[in-house]
Amino acid sequence: MLWGKTSGQKLGAAVIELDNLGYNYGGGELLSGVSVKLAPGSFHFLTGPSGAGKTTLLKLCYGALTPTSGRVRAFNMDVKGLDRDQMALLRRRVGVVHQDCRFLDHLPVIENIALPLTVSGRDLGQEEANLRELLNWVGLADRSDALPPELSGGERQRAALARSVILSPDVIIADEPTGNVDWEMSQRLLQLLVELNRMGKTILVATHDLSLIRAAKNQVQARVLRIWDRQLHLAGADL
């Protein structure tokens, strides 16, 4: 299971660290004084009301947005100091699952899942067994040649999850991965994320689905972070 490996790199206290982060949007302050450390192998949920800035916070973590103030450190590197090529390399170490999945609709599922391998210059012929194993793991072995528009919501999310782990990243960030799927499928996706966490991956999941968080608490030790009034809080037992 090559995609389940961790990098083995000696990491500091945190794989991703947000330090007193602020982000302004549309003339207003969306996030302010946000500080958090994601330890290696930890599992975090990020919750909060719609429009609170969950997706923004995730994007700040993998460098898709630049903070207005404060600092983002990933793998002991200041993200702000990375050039464009270094940023691309950082993104190979952070697997991202978007709510809308973002596939290339002209490529079949297997090629979409293999996209991180393709762009990093790997020979897909040598990765075939690894790819098939991953498709089996997410339950899409019989859908490998389908085009993304032909997939159901749950299949799309599983394919997106498979794509996010194909390069065996250290961190997996998922934005509302269960937003468009039924309860049964959300439990299956949760199970896959828990399995990845048990392999040593750091997981950060943004969700407004509190039942998902409750279900996860039975399977994994997860911290729940809540964005409220522009700031990040550690959620209590009321969840």
Next chain:
Amino acid sequence: MSSDSFAGHLKTLIIGDVQADRVVPPSGFTAQLTLFAAGAMAFLAVFALALSLASGRLADRWADELARAATLRINAPAEQRAAQTEAALKILRQTPGVASARAFTADEQAALLAPWFGAGVPLDALPVPQLIEVIEDDPGYDATGLRLRLQAEVPGAVLDDHTRWREPLVEAAHSLRLLAVVSILLIAGAMGAMITLAANAALAANAQVIEVLRLVGAQDGYIAQAFIRRFTLRALSGAAVGMAFGMLGVWLMPAASDEGGFLTGLGFQGFGWLLPLAIPLLGALVAYVATTRAAKKRLGDLT
């Protein structure tokens, strides 16, 4: 860029990467626009090149043929014409810088007049001056000194060293060549502009693809390469077709002849036929530069 990395870059550009090529979907109208623009521009470039070469040859020929020759005209009454001709020839033979001097025969003078008066001109009945062909040596003669001497010793002699009409002709031919070169540059510029527009359209149409590629860790060079390779190869193939049609057009033009004058000499000669082969390569280079700049700018705007 070192020679090794340049060679690697060129190899990637030519051979490509099947997987990488599939990542960007084929773009319909921009592909056709690039092919058409490259083909049309290459077609025009072939004619501009032919014009440039032909006017260059013409300028050289006029300059070479006329620069070393002069004509001495003896305008004298019939009874003095032979004596003045002989006197002029004697002076010319003594003049330093004159390689040779020869009086035209009656038949040669009749042949010169034939285009205007028809064959069999009765030269005896016409007040036609005697013409002497003067071939200059290297270094040439002193035209002013020769004129003064002829004026004193051969009153009917008029020296025409062709300067009066040779220089404007050569200048016109040079201007024509310059115009053709400027045309080629303009064609390359227009092609670059069109390909830039097409590349920008393709990059805009594939904004979502580019965003996904960035998100999964693609570096700018990888993304740009997919577009650069596509546009470069399209320009190369379009320009090759345009060049082929252009060369066919030039080949079908009438061959150079004295009767047809300058227009019939508009073509390639000898190794000149190989020069248009550079046009598709130039087109590909223009496309490469235009797409690289467009991709760099577009990708630079993304996070």
